[in-house]
Amino acid sequence: MSLTPVHIEFIATGALWTVGLSAIAFVGGSILGFALALARISPVPFVRRCAGTYIQIVQGTPLLVTLFLFYFGLAVVGFDSLPAIVAAGLGLVIYSSAFLAEIWRGCLESVPKTQWEAAECLALTRWQRMVRVILPQAMRIATAPTVGFLVQIVKNTSLASVVGFVELAQAGKLVNNTIFEPFTVFIVVAAFYFVICYPLSAWSRSLERKLNAGRR
Amino acid sequence: MTYQFDFSALLPYWPLFLEGVWLTLKLSALATIFGFVVGTLCAVARAEGPRWLKTVVAIYVEMIRNTPLLVQIFLVYFGFASLGLKVTANTAAVAALVVNVGAYTCEIVRAGLESIHKSQLEAAECLGLTRTQTYWHVIVRPAIERVYPALTSQYVLLMLASSITSQISAEELTAVANRIQSDTFRSFETYIVTGVLYIILSFVVRLAFTLFALVIFPRRRKLGTAI
Amino acid sequence: MPAVVSLSNVHKSFGALQVLKGVSFDVAAGEVVAVIGASGSGKSTALRCINALETIDSGEIVVCGHKVHDPELDRRALRRDVGIVFQSYNLFPHLTVAQNIMLAPTCVKDMGKAEARRLAEEVLAKVGLAEKADNYPEQLSGGQQQRVAIARSLAMQPKLMLFDEVTSALDPQLTGEVLRVMEDLARGGMSMILVTHEMAFARKVASKVIFMHQGKVWETGPGAMLANPQTKELAEFLSNDL
Numbered sequence: 001m002s003l004t005p006v007h008i009e010f011i012a013t014g015a016l017w018t019v020g021l022s023a024i025a026f027v028g029g030s031i032l033g034f035a036l037a038l039a040r041i042s043p044v045p046f047v048r049r050c051a052g053t054y055i056q057i058v059q060g061t062p063l064l065v066t067l068f069l070f071y072f073g074l075a076v077v078g079f080d081s082l083p084a085i086v087a088a089g090l091g092l093v094i095y096s097s098a099f100l101a102e103i104w105r106g107c108l109e110s111v112p113k114t115q116w117e118a119a120e121c122l123a124l125t126r127w128q129r130m131v132r133v134i135l136p137q138a139m140r141i142a143t144a145p146t147v148g149f150l151v152q153i154v155k156n157t158s159l160a161s162v163v164g165f166v167e168l169a170q171a172g173k174l175v176n177n178t179i180f181e182p183f184t185v186f187i188v189v190a191a192f193y194f195v196i197c198y199p200l201s202a203w204s205r206s207l208e209r210k211l212n213a214g215r216r
Numbered sequence: 217m218t219y220q221f222d223f224s225a226l227l228p229y230w231p232l233f234l235e236g237v238w239l240t241l242k243l244s245a246l247a248t249i250f251g252f253v254v255g256t257l258c259a260v261a262r263a264e265g266p267r268w269l270k271t272v273v274a275i276y277v278e279m280i281r282n283t284p285l286l287v288q289i290f291l292v293y294f295g296f297a298s299l300g301l302k303v304t305a306n307t308a309a310v311a312a313l314v315v316n317v318g319a320y321t322c323e324i325v326r327a328g329l330e331s332i333h334k335s336q337l338e339a340a341e342c343l344g345l346t347r348t349q350t351y352w353h354v355i356v357r358p359a360i361e362r363v364y365p366a367l368t369s370q371y372v373l374l375m376l377a378s379s380i381t382s383q384i385s386a387e388e389l390t391a392v393a394n395r396i397q398s399d400t401f402r403s404f405e406t407y408i409v410t411g412v413l414y415i416i417l418s419f420v421v422r423l424a425f426t427l428f429a430l431v432i433f434p435r436r437r438k439l440g441t442a443i
Numbered sequence: 444m445p446a447v448v449s450l451s452n453v454h455k456s457f458g459a460l461q462v463l464k465g466v467s468f469d470v471a472a473g474e475v476v477a478v479i480g481a482s483g484s485g486k487s488t489a490l491r492c493i494n495a496l497e498t499i500d501s502g503e504i505v506v507c508g509h510k511v512h513d514p515e516l517d518r519r520a521l522r523r524d525v526g527i528v529f530q531s532y533n534l535f536p537h538l539t540v541a542q543n544i545m546l547a548p549t550c551v552k553d554m555g556k557a558e559a560r561r562l563a564e565e566v567l568a569k570v571g572l573a574e575k576a577d578n579y580p581e582q583l584s585g586g587q588q589q590r591v592a593i594a595r596s597l598a599m600q601p602k603l604m605l606f607d608e609v610t611s612a613l614d615p616q617l618t619g620e621v622l623r624v625m626e627d628l629a630r631g632g633m634s635m636i637l638v639t640h641e642m643a644f645a646r647k648v649a650s651k652v653i654f655m656h657q658g659k660v661w662e663t664g665p666g667a668m669l670a671n672p673q674t675k676e677l678a679e680f681l682s683n684d685l
């Protein structure tokens with residue numbers, strides 16, 4: 001048997017789910033990650049340490065294991081009939097939050113100290129200082145690596161296949177189970193990923209170039 | 217929810233877990249060494265090679281960086297088969313990891329090579345060193361010393377990512393965990409233990425890289441600063 | 444005496460910019476030639492052409508018997524005979540002082556490690572830095588780094604040394620120690636070309652001074668010429684320089 005348009009369509013539907021899952025992971029990861037980034041630069045040492053430990057634990061665990069933990073963990077706490085997307089989504093949100101937090105902490109810290117001091121001298125509150133002075137500058141630095149990390153998220157959603165969520169990679173596996181043409185099928189799957197990821201990579205690179213040009 | 221945690225069911229399996237740890241270390245060490253060589257050669261080719269080679273390397277790097285490791289592993293695994301080559305899952309796993317991490321290494325080392333100032337080249341040239349000697353002593357060595365922290369992070373990520381090779385049943389920690397959980401039906405506990413082992417592994421690997429740096433970079437040993 | 448360096452009618456441009464417009468001069472063995480001139484007059488370019496770091500458009504350059512203008516030039520052979528020291532030292536940051544010096548003798552002359560080390564200590568003693576052999580460049584002051592750079596060149600036992608404003612990145616108090624090393628070299632009979640802004644030094648050490656202006660050799664003479672300029676451009680340059 002060979003690859004038919006029906007199979008391609010099935011794979012394309014999987015690709016849509018990949019995009020959807022990536023969006024969930026990115027949005028959820030951003031919210032949690034931003035909070036974590038702020039916690040990492042908090043003046044309270046305890047808060048800093050908690051956030052740091054969380055990040056180290058998440059970054060030290062393979063995403064695959066994190067996904068298994070959510071998959072089996074949700075069942076353990078009684079939600080054993082949830083759709084696979086919940087475990088996959090939660091696992092990816094946790095994963096993304098830790099990495100985004102580290103990226104953004106770096107960006108926040110790269111805003112020169114003098115800017116923080118200047119804002120303080122203007123008698124702005126901590127919150128005003130953050131929103132009015134620091135964030136706008138940090139965001140400019142953060143866009144390129146954030147878009148770059150988005151590529152990692154898209155690629156890593158492929159691991160959701162291990163908990164049975166039918167995204168792009170799993171769609172490929174299912175198609176292969178019927179036609180037994182693994183090489184062809186996974187080339188097609190890879191091509192779909194490439195089409196999603198490459199523009200993001202290129203965008204990230206051009207953002208980085210612009211930022212560097214602006215600095216010179 | 218009245219789940220009773222039972223880690224004791226896993227106790228008899230500790231030698232298996234340990235073996236998994238050892239296999240993961242072996243797998244990632246092999247992938248790191250070969251991936252480093254491949255990546256560095258690619259970086260040099262991309263900086264100095266003829267035009268066609270530069271293009272080939274650029275395409276390789278972009279293809280790898282924009283597709284998931286899982287799919288790369290399947291492609292290598294089934295690719296060997298469709299070429300009529302019979303290889304073990306572990307060989308396919310190492311090959312796939314090398315292909316993958318080679319591309320990332322290439323990008324990191326390339327940034328390092330570009331960070332070496334042209335005046336360094338000129339100084340070496342004026343001392344009469346050949347192009348190859350200059351390249352090795354004055355560009356590649358300091359470049360790698362400079363990007364060593366980035367390489368370390370990349371190789372820790374590689375060690376964690378090697379868990380994905382369990383999907384083609386390569387022998388390593390996650391594959392061992394999969395086996396244990398299906399034996400014991402203690403899935404949650406099994407993956408908690410596995411997660412902890414990976415966290416320990418990532419500390420150990422990072423530490424090993426730090427110590428290794430002290431051995432191979434005498435300057436860092438003496439001054440304690442990055443180049 | 445045979446000329447160690449001889450330039451005749453050298454032209455060099457970067458794109459549309461003509462930097463050297465027919466430069467000619469000779470350096471005899473043992474001679475110390477100081478090249479002075481305003482910024483942009485082409486001094487560095489001339490020096491770089493002598494060492495084949497730039498290829499010239501026309502004219503001839505012969506250095507220690509090597510035809511530098513010849514496309515077939517063996518650059519490595521040329522560079523065994525010529526040492527060059529730059530304004531920015533260009534030491535290798537990942538190597539110790541001794542390793543910086545040993546690199547070329549071991550790579551280029553296949554010298555053994557032990558012998559190279561002895562050589563490094565010898566040249567370091569010459570520049571007064573014997574005790575710094577195992578330090579890294581960043582642990583040294585600018586003046587010390589520049590002396591190491593000189594020692595690194597000397598280790599190759601060149602027949603000619605080129606210096607391009609080797610003291611302009613240094614504080615006045617560090618300048619002195621570098622100039623002293625160069626003066627010792629000159630007295631030891633080394634053929635040298637030095638681009639410099641240190642007029643007093645040029646006057647004291649140079650057997651010949653070349654004033655470059657707008658890509659040409661404008662005026663040449665002994666050190667005393669600086670006290671008695673013949674052209675109005677040199678007079679102007681000297682008065683600006685004070």
Ligand SMILES: Nc1ncnc2c1ncn2[C@@H]1O[C@H](COP(=O)(O)OP(=O)(O)OP(=O)(O)O)[C@@H](O)[C@H]1O
Pocket residue numbers: 457460462480481482483484485486487488489
């Ligand atoms: N690689 C290059 N490409 C283009 N233009 C160059 C290059 N190198 C030098 N130039 C130009 O050639 C001219 C002469 O430069 P050169 O460095 O020889 O001057 P100089 O006499 O050494 O001046 P300074 O005292 O400032 O060192 C300058 O206008 C410079 O901008």
Ligand SMILES: [Mg+2]
Pocket residue numbers: 486487488607608
């Ligand atoms: Mg100059």
